[in-house]
Amino acid sequence: MKTYKIYTLGCKVNQYDSGKLSAQLQAAGLVMAGKQADLAIINSCAVTKTAMIKSGRMIRSAKKENPGAKIALIGCWVRASETKLAGVDFVIGGKEIIKQINRIMNYESGIRNKIQNPNNKNNKIIINSDKSRYFIKIQDGCEQFCSYCIIPYARGGLKSRGEAEVIGEVEQAVKAGYGEIVLSGIHLGLYGKESQLLYSVIPASEPPRKMRGGLRITRPYRTGTFGREPAMTNYYNGARDENLASLLKKLVKLKNLGRIRLSSIEITEVSDELIELIKNSGKICRQLHLPLQSGSDKILKLMNRPYDMNYFKNKIKQIRRVLPDMAITTDVIVGFPGESEKDFRATEKFIRQIKFSRLHVFPFSAQEKTSAAKMSGQVKEKIKKRRADLLRKLNLKLMADYKNKFKGRDLKIAVEQIKQNKVMGKTEYYFDVSADKKSLKNKNIRVGQIIKIKI
Numbered sequence: 001m002k003t004y005k006i007y008t009l010g011c012k013v014n015q016y017d018s019g020k021l022s023a024q025l026q027a028a029g030l031v032m033a034g035k036q037a038d039l040a041i042i043n044s045c046a047v048t049k050t051a052m053i054k055s056g057r058m059i060r061s062a063k064k065e066n067p068g069a070k071i072a073l074i075g076c077w078v079r080a081s082e083t084k085l086a087g088v089d090f091v092i093g094g095k096e097i098i099k100q101i102n103r104i105m106n107y108e109s110g111i112r113n114k115i116q117n118p119n120n121k122n123n124k125i126i127i128n129s130d131k132s133r134y135f136i137k138i139q140d141g142c143e144q145f146c147s148y149c150i151i152p153y154a155r156g157g158l159k160s161r162g163e164a165e166v167i168g169e170v171e172q173a174v175k176a177g178y179g180e181i182v183l184s185g186i187h188l189g190l191y192g193k194e195s196q197l198l199y200s201v202i203p204a205s206e207p208p209r210k211m212r213g214g215l216r217i218t219r220p221y222r223t224g225t226f227g228r229e230p231a232m233t234n235y236y237n238g239a240r241d242e243n244l245a246s247l248l249k250k251l252v253k254l255k256n257l258g259r260i261r262l263s264s265i266e267i268t269e270v271s272d273e274l275i276e277l278i279k280n281s282g283k284i285c286r287q288l289h290l291p292l293q294s295g296s297d298k299i300l301k302l303m304n305r306p307y308d309m310n311y312f313k314n315k316i317k318q319i320r321r322v323l324p325d326m327a328i329t330t331d332v333i334v335g336f337p338g339e340s341e342k343d344f345r346a347t348e349k350f351i352r353q354i355k356f357s358r359l360h361v362f363p364f365s366a367q368e369k370t371s372a373a374k375m376s377g378q379v380k381e382k383i384k385k386r387r388a389d390l391l392r393k394l395n396l397k398l399m400a401d402y403k404n405k406f407k408g409r410d411l412k413i414a415v416e417q418i419k420q421n422k423v424m425g426k427t428e429y430y431f432d433v434s435a436d437k438k439s440l441k442n443k444n445i446r447v448g449q450i451i452k453i454k455i
């Protein structure tokens with residue numbers, strides 16, 4: 001029997017893809033290798049230069065760990081790179097991954113017949129993800145073309161799974177004992193929106209751009225929506241019934257569902273309907289991950305982000321009017337080309353003003369094919385590091401301040417770990433807590449369960 005191993009890098013969407021591929025390979029008759037595998041698959045990440053270096057390292061260590069294996073590369077690097085990578089025997093892209101693997105491994109016909117079609121909509125598979133939380137990919141692709149990001153080139157345009165398919169998989173995850181379901185996607189807020197003509201925001205006078213950042217764009221490029229958000233809302237209405245809010249309304253009605261969390265969405269996609277749903281359903285975690293990236297309008301424009309600071313601030317105010325305790329977490333890039341000390345200070349000030357409950361800080365390290373990598377005003381590594389260190393320090397304070405607000409309150413956690421006498425997990429507000437097992441009424445606690453504890 002042939003054996004395989006999958007090495008995964010990058011985001012939750014990649015992790016989900018690896019889990020799904022693993023289940024499909026097993027259905028096809030392969031066995032997950034204990035030690036050395038016949039086939040080592042590297043699910044790569046190309047989001048930054050650092051991620052690409054890590055992917056290269058992973059290829060080398062997979063080869064070392066599995067000396068006789070065929071090495072196959074899948075994931076974002078496949079489409080983002082034009083060069084053949086050292087150590088890789090096969091580069092697999094597109095939808096027919098299983099069929100391609102089947103050809104590579106040259107299986108006998110009996111096994112080949114058992115291979116599931118990955119595009120079969122009824123193919124519901126429960127993937128072994130983190131035991132406490134079930135990450136489900138409901139959407140893929142992005143058409144925002146932020147100037148520092150390779151993802152739209154690597155993953156292509158917007159694609160959403162149908163509501164029925166998503167609901168079916170969530171039902172199975174709930175049955176399997178997962179307390180928290182995390183809806184994931186590359187551009188999650190645009191779930192169900194691919195049938196709409198986002199491109200209509202391009203002025204008729206502007207010809208579709210064919211090249212950007214040295215890469216070919218096969219679909220028309222959507223211009224930055226900076227300062228155009230009200231119009232954008234209209235473009236997103238109506239053409240397809242399914243959207244994130246409509247899906248959530250159906251999911252929260254599922255029997256025995258613990259709770260749902262949204263992985264990350266753009267601030268421009270937080271609708272009034274979504275805010276009301278979070279408030280009223282009691283099943284959607286009170287946390288929104290809203291990437292800020294910079295607190296300077298000048299830098300946001302260079303990044304081709306779809307909002308300005310005023311918009312961001314007002315939207316947060318609107319969310320907090322309805323949900324004052326809401327956890328707002330974010331991503332920030334420091335040292336983007338052209339980021340002066342003044343721009344950085346504006347970002348720091350804005351972060352303090354908004355009082356985010358958690359920051360993820362990334363020093364700028366663009367993939368060389370993005371337009372940002374070629375911009376003038378590249379910032380020295382030393383300066384990037386200093387700025388990142390400053391914000392990471394600020395993050396520790398923000399996290400502690402936010403958590404302190406909940407002292408004395410009863411909150412529900414999704415149990416992640418039970419070690420000796422301690423039970424650990426995440427609250428719906430996305431901070432970690434632990435409790436003494438003896439202090440809990442329920443003594444039969446298991447990972448994945450949602451339990452109430454005093455903070």
Ligand code: SF4
Nearest residue numbers: 142144145146149151
């Ligand atoms: S929204 Fe921007 S940062 Fe996010 S995947 Fe799309 S292009 Fe990349």
